[in-house]
Amino acid sequence: MSFNSNQPPNPELEKLLAVVMGNFGKFITFIIGLSLFLGATTCYYTVQPDEQAILIRLGKYIGTYGPGIHFKMPFFIDNINKVKTKSIHLAEFGFKTSNSKSRVTQYSGENYDDEALMVTGDLNIAEVEWVVQYQISDPFKFLYHTSSPLRNIRDVSESVMRRVVGDKLVSEVLTTGRTEISINAKTLMQEILEEKYDMGVRIVSVKLQDVNPPDVVKASFNEVNKAKQEQEKVINMAEEQYNSVIPEARGKAEKLVSEAEGYATAIVNRAQGDANRFLSVLEEYKKAPEITRKRIYLETMQTVFKNIKDVTVVDSNIKGLMPIFSKDGLKRED
Numbered sequence: 001m002s003f004n005s006n007q008p009p010n011p012e013l014e015k016l017l018a019v020v021m022g023n024f025g026k027f028i029t030f031i032i033g034l035s036l037f038l039g040a041t042t043c044y045y046t047v048q049p050d051e052q053a054i055l056i057r058l059g060k061y062i063g064t065y066g067p068g069i070h071f072k073m074p075f076f077i078d079n080i081n082k083v084k085t086k087s088i089h090l091a092e093f094g095f096k097t098s099n100s101k102s103r104v105t106q107y108s109g110e111n112y113d114d115e116a117l118m119v120t121g122d123l124n125i126a127e128v129e130w131v132v133q134y135q136i137s138d139p140f141k142f143l144y145h146t147s148s149p150l151r152n153i154r155d156v157s158e159s160v161m162r163r164v165v166g167d168k169l170v171s172e173v174l175t176t177g178r179t180e181i182s183i184n185a186k187t188l189m190q191e192i193l194e195e196k197y198d199m200g201v202r203i204v205s206v207k208l209q210d211v212n213p214p215d216v217v218k219a220s221f222n223e224v225n226k227a228k229q230e231q232e233k234v235i236n237m238a239e240e241q242y243n244s245v246i247p248e249a250r251g252k253a254e255k256l257v258s259e260a261e262g263y264a265t266a267i268v269n270r271a272q273g274d275a276n277r278f279l280s281v282l283e284e285y286k287k288a289p290e291i292t293r294k295r296i297y298l299e300t301m302q303t304v305f306k307n308i309k310d311v312t313v314v315d316s317n318i319k320g321l322m323p324i325f326s327k328d329g330l331k332r333e334d
Helices: 011-041 139-144 149-166 170-174 178-197 215-287 289-306
Strands: 044-047 051-057 060-065 068-071 078-084 089-093 097-099 117-119 125-136 201-212 311-313 322-325
Touching (some): 051 139, 060 139, 078 139, 089 149, 117 149, 125 170, 170 178
Antiparallel strands (some): 044 068, 051 060, 311 322
């Protein structure tokens, strides 16, 4: 088939070509505009104050970035995963809150006995409900070290709680051992999540909510708890009486001991003083026996006569008694 160059141009064909070229130009303009728009809107991202962002570029981990505006490769070359690392996350066991935003807490009516029923150390059954509060400490580990981090947290918590409750008597689980159970469960959970899973989770707290016996034996357990409360009440009253009586008696005893020690010290000092005085008299006596003997005699007689009112001198050469002083302390008459 040959074409004659001298044929006149087909106006319909030229019109069609003009329309096609015009639409193609608009399409190119649209593509360029769309590319610029996508490039402008995908070259940055914003991280909220309670978040951290994981930057993945073509499947490779680039880094973890904190709050603020950050730039990245456009056209979805970089993938951003944001994780709330400042928030406290909650995991409930044995029950479920159905409406947490309501002022009055509402609970789901579903049965969670498979989580709550546990065997204690004395082979009894206890219904345990608890809450685990945790934070994401390393968002990269949380997202990429395990495939189901939330499932792992629940499995570890349930396993640890059954282990801790299994080491306690049912009476301790229902009454005095709840605080110790919470502390031990928190410690064991943190160790397992760090050493075995390394999933970047920090356990904030483990709190026991309701711990009850099964419905079949609940009445008997309530009677036991009532008896324990009465026992603790009596013990507290006895301790109060003890604290009011014993310190007072101990204080009186210490006072008597102190007085006795003081009296003993005074007696000893007085005896030592008398002994020293006797020794000094003995030394003087050895120097002048006659003079010292006479002086001692005179001092003794002076002390004796000072303390009596009536004095009678008895002379062996005469018969009768000779009064020296009368009862009134007057001198005798000549």
